[in-house]
Every structure is written in C-alpha cells, then in structure tokens.
C-alpha cells in the first residue's frame with residue numbers, strides 16, 4: 001500500500017517527523033508532496049522547494065523506509081487539484097492530511113483520508129518556529145538536527161530577518 005502526505009514543510013519539524021514515523025508503520029511506501037512548491041522568500045513560506053527537499057531527505061536518510069519527495073505547485077483551481085496531484089505522483093491508496101481543504105478534495109474523489117495525530121502542536125508548528133527565528137528565540141530543538149544544518153547552510157534565519165525588514169516580501 002502506498003500513502004500520500006502533503007505539507008508545506010516551512011520548515012520540516014519534529015511533529016512532521018513523528019507523523020512520518022507513524023505512517024511508515026501503516027504503508028509500504030510514502031509519497032511526500034512538497035506543497036506550494038513555487039513559493040519561497042516570504043515570511044510564511046521562506047524556504048524553496050529544493051531546500052525543503054534536502055531538509056526531508058537528510059532527516060530520513062538513516063531510516064530504511066521507501067519514500068518519494070515530489071514538489072507540487074499550487075494551482076488556482078481546487079476542483080481539479082486532485083487530478084493534478086495524481087498526474088505528478090505515483091498512484092496511492094490513502095491520503096494523510098490534517099488540512100480541511102486537502103481532506104475535502106480527496107474525500108470527494110473517493111480516497112480514504114486519514115488525519116495524523118498532532119504532536120506537541122504548541123511548539124511543533126511551522127508558524128511558531130518561524131516566529132522564533134524572527135525574534136531570536138530558541139528554535140533548534142523543535143526540528144531534526146539535519147534541518148538545523150540545512151537552515152545554517154542556507155543562512156535561513158538571516159533570510160527571514162531580511163524579509164521582515166524588506167519592503168518586498
């Protein structure tokens with residue numbers, strides 16, 4: 001059985017890692033969609049699709065679990081979004097998402113949609129981690145160590161701070 005999990009992963013954090021660990025017990029293979037792949041360099045979506053891919057692949061490297069990472073751009077056309085996703089990914093049997101719109105669109109097309117359990121949501125949250133980066137608070141313990149390395153490599157925290165100061169974000 002193959003599963004599909006989509007998120008923006010801005011950034012990939014320990015809550016995301018926990019759900020992947022859970023899902024890996026239920027499926028043989030997992031497709032991880034990088035949602036809003038075209039977005040980067042904004043306060044809500046600071047990291048590129050490629051940067052999010054390395055956050056995920058470096059973190060999952062030590063796990064012997066088959067998965068595919070597929071960037072998926074947004075389209076302004078919800079009614080055909082599921083077909084668009086299907087055109088970009090290997091076939092899948094079950095969808096994992098906590099996002100109400102994603103759940104609705106896949107359920108309407110007849111997919112089994114499962115809601116992953118939320119772990120420590122007050123801290124394991126992309127929004128909270130981006131806020132901490134901006135305000136100079138500790139965030140490193142909320143993401144896998146490989147993600148800390150990627151964000152250092154790309155100087156991601158300073159990017160977010162520059163975006164905050166810029167008129168162009």
Ligand SMILES: Nc1ncnc2c1ncn2[C@@H]1O[C@H](COP(=O)(O)OP(=O)(O)OP(=O)(O)O)[C@@H](O)[C@H]1O
Pocket residue numbers: 006007008009010015016018019096097098099116117118119120121124125126127128
């Ligand atoms: N703490 C968490 N525990 C388990 N699952 C989570 C957690 N946070 C997010 N998820 C799930 O991971 C998937 C991708 O989420 P997403 O990339 O939007 O992360 P997020 O932390 O909610 O980000 P943001 O705060 O930027 O919206 C969603 O299905 C969401 O339900």
Ligand SMILES: NC(=O)c1ccc[n+]([C@@H]2O[C@H](COP(=O)(O)O)[C@@H](O)[C@H]2O)c1
Pocket residue numbers: 006007008009034035036037073074075076077078081097098099101102105
């Ligand atoms: N019409 C569309 O392009 C469409 C519809 C539903 C979800 N999405 C994307 O799926 C992703 C869902 O991820 P989150 O659960 O992290 O919000 C987002 O990137 C969202 O933009 C896109």
